[in-house]
Amino acid sequence: FFPKVQTIEVKAEQTGAIIFSQLKATISGRVQCIQKSDCIGLKVILKPVGDSSEKNDAIINISSADNSYQISDIYPGIYDIMLSSNKLCWKADKQTVNVNNINVEIPTFIQTGYSVVFISSHETQVTSKMAGQSAEEIIKINKGRLTYCLEKSGSYSFQLNSCHSYESDTVTYNTDSPINEIFLNAQKHTTTFIIEAEMEHGNVTAILNIDGVKSQTPFLPFNKNGYEIKLLLSPSETAVIIPQSDILYFTPPILSINGNTDCENLGSKFKAVLGVVFQGKIIPPLPGVLVTVETENFDTLMAETDDNGVYKFPPLDKSKSYKIVAKKDSYVLIGPNNEGDFLAHKLAEIVIEVFDKADRTPLQGTLLSLSGGDSYRSNLQTNEFGQIIFRSLSPGEYFLRPMMKEYSFEPNSKIITVNEGETVTVELIGKRVAYSAYGHVTSLNKEPEENIVMVAVGVGNCSHFSEESTSEFTGQFRIRGLQPYCSYDIAVKNNFNGKYAIERSAPKVIHVPKITKDIHGLQLVIFRPITHLDLLVKVYAKNPEHYKSLRLKVVCESSSSAIVYTGRVDTASVTITTDFNHGVLVQIPPLPFDGKTYSVHLESNLNNKLEPEPELFVANSSFKYVELDFIVKSNVTEQDIKQTSVWTLVLIFSIMFAVYNIDKVSHFLKDMLGGYVAEIVNSTSKKTTANDYAVDNDDIDQIVQSINAVKRKPKPKKTVI
Structure with missing residues (x-):
């Protein structure tokens, strides 16, 4: 209200009216931009502080003519005045004001530059430089988000300097860009380690293999602890490092290092000491000489001489003893001398x-x-x-x-x-002076047969000639030394024993008449003797549920009834129902072709069964087929109650019902049959009452048991196979 306080002096009985009018103030201010265009689109936001139940936020556009703003009809109170979201830097981007007068002037918002936001995955350092200027500024960026203010509008370049590797080491940015966010996502990170050495011993390099890509480092820098190696690796990369030196021996000689998610210092990973170096030349110069260095543990290193007859081995462990020799066909090599040279004498x-x-x-x-x-x-x-x-x-x-x-x-x-x-x-x-016969040996299914001995026997005047050959793994054979103008019979040499036993061939003999050139295209098919018998058994059960209880057993009757096979009848691979039941075929593992007697037994785990007769056969053919039928007959005649016993039970229960309901029954009979029968029933009822007759439940049970006392003897079930 306004005024907030009124001082009243009472001098008479009546004074003038005391009036407090509600205050509505006007807030005004200006925005000062580096360039007038920077203020285009800016808005002023008025936001009450504290209890704002009766106060609302206000958003006002800034006048484009003089960059001023004015907000009217503002209630008294404390307010925050700020600018709408923008990409500019301000001396103060928020003003707090206490509205207690009709007109309130807000301090001017002063632009100080242009903001750029760095969003970085790792800590890094950026060198900022404006285009066309030499001045540079260092910006330290921590992991996360950093807002930085550029003083002038224009184009800038940011040079990234850190232990990380980015997609590009330089990022350009213009203050007029609609987006002022720069994302810095590190892709590789530096892994540092050293090759430990007491002092510097010349140049040291390293051969690198990073995920199959080979390269070689420049000369490694030496610090007080050794030679330093720095590798840029992504987390998914693996580097294999092999140090190289003319005089240093490295332990270990090779090392594998995996990349990490950040830069790391692994410390000492290699140790370098002075090694022993074997090098020299062949006198006179001789290329292609194989020089071998053998350790005391019989480990060997080999190198060949170059075009100048020079050889050289990498440094080896000085603590071990070695033996060095040189060798080349048609040469005697003597040495080495103290300089590692060999003298060569040609043979x-x-x-x-x-x-x-x-x-x-x-x-x-x-x-x-x-x-x-x-x-x-x-x-x-x-x-x-x-x-x-x-x-x-x-x-x-x-x-x-x-x-x-x-x-x-x-x-x-x-x-x-x-x-x-x-x-x-x-x-x-x-x-x-002689010729050859070429041919091919196969089995009946066209598979090539190897190690088959083929024989060519002379006929007639050449009967004293005979040549042999063995087929290769392709089945091909070549019989050499067939004399010209001689006839030959070519056949497979009989072999009845061992892995390559042969029963016969087709044709049995190939006749080749007088030979005057090489013979091609001979074709023979061989037949192996039967070595086993295949047994197929068909099992049929009328009830499909009975298959689960069946087992097959094969017994060799000629070997003290030795069991050679036993197994269940498997129905998992077939669908058998009552309407579709043709039996189950069981393939028995091959039996030896030995002429012995075997028997096939069908067994069941049902309690009421008869053992079927086994099927006998002799193993003197390549195949046997056996059928066995399993039919279960009931061996117990169900005990039925006699028909007379049933009618007796009906009569007993009828009498019991009449006794317990004598009054109802008498009325029923009186109505239905007349008075004569009713008098008889009443007389009976009185007599029963007079004698105090009672039906005992135990007596009834005894009567029922006596009716069912006669039982038939059970007869055994029969199983028909």
Whole structure:
């Protein structure tokens, strides 16, 4: 109200009226923006403080002409005056005022800059720089949300500096952007550890394998504790680290590290000490020499010399002893000396090349026997190029003899003289003097058969010739050495024992008339002897519920009744009902094909059964089929009450009913049959009453028991199989 206080002086009996009028004030103020356009769209919000039951919030637009505002008809009280949500920075974004006058002036809202909000997943540091200016400002951002004020409008760049890795290390932002939030989500984090070393020993690097991507670090920096390694890893990545140095030995030699959700310092993970380094060269320079270092625990390291004959091993543990050797075919290597060098002396070698005389094609598989020198002897076969090399030969004379079925060679033997370090090349020519028969052996189902011995026996004048061959895993066979112009019978060699036993083949014999070239396309099918018997049993039960109680048992009668199989009749795989019941087929595991007598028994766990006769058979065929029927007959005749006993019970209960209801019965008979019968009934009733006759329940029970005293003897049930 206004005024809040009135002072009244009473001088007469009557004074003027005392009037308090309700106060409604007017609030006004201004907003000062850096740029006039920044104030466009701003609103002033008036919010009462404390008890506001009679006061409402007010929202007023700011005048675009002079950035002023005015709110009228405001009741007295304390109010908060603030600006609507915006992306600007203010010296004070809220004013508190006590409305107690008609006109209240609010202090001016003064803009100080432009706000930007950083939302970061981890602690980081940002260097802020405005476009076109050199001045920089450091912003420290904690995990979470941070609002920062930029003094001027324009474009800014933020450089991220931390132990984390982001999608981009630089973020650009313009104060005119409709969204002033910048999200900083760290993707990788720095894992730091050191390779412990007492002092710096030259350059150290590390080979990295991060989820299959290999790389190598630059030279690692050395601090007072050792060489430092820093890796940027995401939580899902795994890094494998292998330190590298020319003189240092590392323990462990390799290490695996998993990424974390934040930066971490693992401390010392490797230890480096001076190691022993094996290096040297071959004199004269010789590439491809295999150099082997063997430890006292028989662990081996191998390296090959380069084009200059130089080799080098990584540093090894100095505390162990080692043995180093070098080897290369056709060379004797002596050493190493103190510098790790080996002296190489070339040995002699003989290169043999074998060709077919007909078309100069290489003859693969030719057996070459070389002997001589200092008790030297070697037998080798030519490769697919028809070539073989006898290496590391001492100077001297050697005797060479080629051998291959179906071929004769020119020359059939040769003396070869070899000098020190010399390579001798010898060419041999083979002439075809016999032929081969090619074919395929399978079973009846077309499966290839291996290790089947095939025999080709000469016929007529060539009956003294005979050749054999064994089929491969593909079923293919090749019989070599068939003489020209001879006829042969080709068959499977009989074998009645073991894994590869054969009963017969089809055809039994393949006749090949006079041979003048290789024979192809021979086809034979073999039959294995029967080794087992398959037994199939059909079980039928009239009641489907009886299948659950049935068991099959197979007994070898020739071996002291030894049980070879027992099992339930399984109906789980078939649906059997009363209307659909054709029986159950049971496949018995294979029985040996031994000619012995076996029996099949069908058993049941029902109490009232007769054991069926077993089915006998002899295991002298590949298959047997047996049918067994299970039919249950009742062995107890149900005890029925005699018909006479039933009528007797009816009569007894009728008499009892009449006695207990004598009055009702007498009236009924009187009405129905007349007075004569009624007098008889009344007379009977009086007599019964006079004698005080009472029916005893025990007497009735005794009468009923005597009626049912006669019982028939039970007869056993019969089971028909």
